[in-house]
Amino acid sequence: MLKRFIYSREGILSMIVLAMFLAVGTISPNFISVSNSISIFNDTSILIMLALGQMLVILTRCIDLSVAANVAFTGMVVAMVNQYFPTLNMFVLMLLALGIGAFLGAINGLFVWLLKVPSIVITLGTMSIYRGATFLLSDGAWVNSHQMSEAFIGLPRYEILSIPVLAWMAIITIILAFWAMKFSVWGRNFYSAGGNPMAAFYSGVNVGKVQFYAFLVSGTLAGLCGYLWVSRFAVAYVDVANGFELQVIAACVIGGVSIVGGLGTVVGCVIGALFIGVVNNALPIIGVSPFWQMAISGVVIIIAVVANASSDKDKARIILRKPEEPVGSASSQSH
């Protein structure tokens, strides 16, 4: 079991992350302390949640470019609601964030499902629309920390067992995603719909509907992250999370989610996000010149993907044989 994990894609990747983590630790010993590890995980929580949503979308051979704009719009709405109704219960506000996010995700999903518009086109459009709507809503004005209630800012920072709520939310999302993608028919359908849509169709899976669900989940998580983002950085403005969708997609790709669909695991996706999180937190610590930072993260990402792809050769063949197998059953995708 352990041996299988070590040689798996996730195993190799987690060792790369660990090696990187320890290497930075030799330069700056504080980096590998428990508190710093928690703070890195906390810092990466939003990326992890968004990457898990994005994974579902990519599994079904789609892509969601509108996640970051969704984060900005939902974040702005909840921040403004909190500004004008500071006594509103946080639970209601979270439901609002989830609801708005789900609605924006559903718009993408419906276009893909019912009108068969390529997802890259529709989400490229909604990305600008959601960003523009954020501007119209706020009139370009910022919502600042002193305009937010204490509970609004305090919730993700509240510590349970010395781990902040923000990180707990990521942990709960990971557990739910792991369970759903491993053991529920609903979760397994994402693999079958993306792995071989034709076979999925013949075995009674409504591929379009599965894609709709993927966008719905991605949008819902983006909505939650909208609140978390705005609260964590205590400011809401139009450019919140600008360009973040690319980091989200990068996390998926590094984590071994196949960009052509049907392949990818929750564990891999989480490690992919942690990889970016460690790089993001390590670069400022080791004091790399800002001009090199981007180039370095690019190179490291490519190395990780190449390392991944080389451990992946035999699996490609398995996919090709799959049409003969009953698609949609749990066993066909385990590797």
Add this chain to the structure above:
Amino acid sequence: MKNKLITACVLASATLFASGAYAAEQVRVALLVKALGIGFFEAAYRGAEEAKKELGDVEIIYTGPTSTTAEGQIEIINSLIAQRVDAIAVSANDADALVPALKKAQQRGIKVISWDSGVGKEGRQIHLNPSSNSLIGEMNVQLAADAIKAKGKTSGTFAILSATPTSTNQNIWIGEMKKSLSQFPNLKLVDTVYGDDLADKSFREATALIKNHPDLDVIVAPTTVGILAAAQAVSDLGLTGKVYVTGLGLPSELAGHVHSGAIHSFAIWNPIDLGYSATMLAYNLVKGKGTKTEVPMGRMGTLTLDENGDGAMAKPFVYDESNVDEFSSIF
């Protein structure tokens, strides 16, 4: 009775005559803003009213379109020409589009200056910048020195959190900051990092600064996203009062952090001073005071002009606990 009536008549005509003469001597300055209802410009109007009180013989016409369009401003300029105002002080929505209308105004003998947001050289006589690069650089170092003094120390270290490494004005300001360091021998610049004007990256860079330099006293961020993210990072790390954040930002955005103590003081232009100076300059041009290189502007001193007619008003204005609330409702 008759006598009384005559006296009354004489008195009345005398006052009429006097007020007529008074009106003729009044300098009519139009303060044309980007749009009405913007706090920043309402504050500039307050400054113009201050100048009016000081000068006495000025009438301020505060005007602007309802939305920030060049078309709206052109219409207003044409109506101001028809009203034969003496001077127009404009903050332009478009540097080029207003030039023809303002040229026409100048041909009719109206003095034109631009302030805050300028127009092309041909469209105006003077452009009033709120500040200059060297003054901004100097101010940022001064703020760091003030924060160190607030910690009760005589010397200390600071680091700069900028936007992107390729941002032109940030780099100019950082260059000017380094130049003015010679005036502050007790200050040491230990690091310059770049948050790319992204909240998450700025937050991370600020956290790393504090971890890499345990004895750091001040983070200077001459960018609005950076200063907010750094202030939040300092309060999240529980280092309020140990590490101060300062730089350039807006009172409405930073009031919370000033009250929490993460920011001791910060700077940005003062719109009241800007409106005051613009009015003073327009008045002095009408009165023929000042030369091609220097025009007085009341309590703000004298504006020095370069060959393009550009001048810088003053150092950025410092905001702290004592005045941030007054301005946070303005801009």
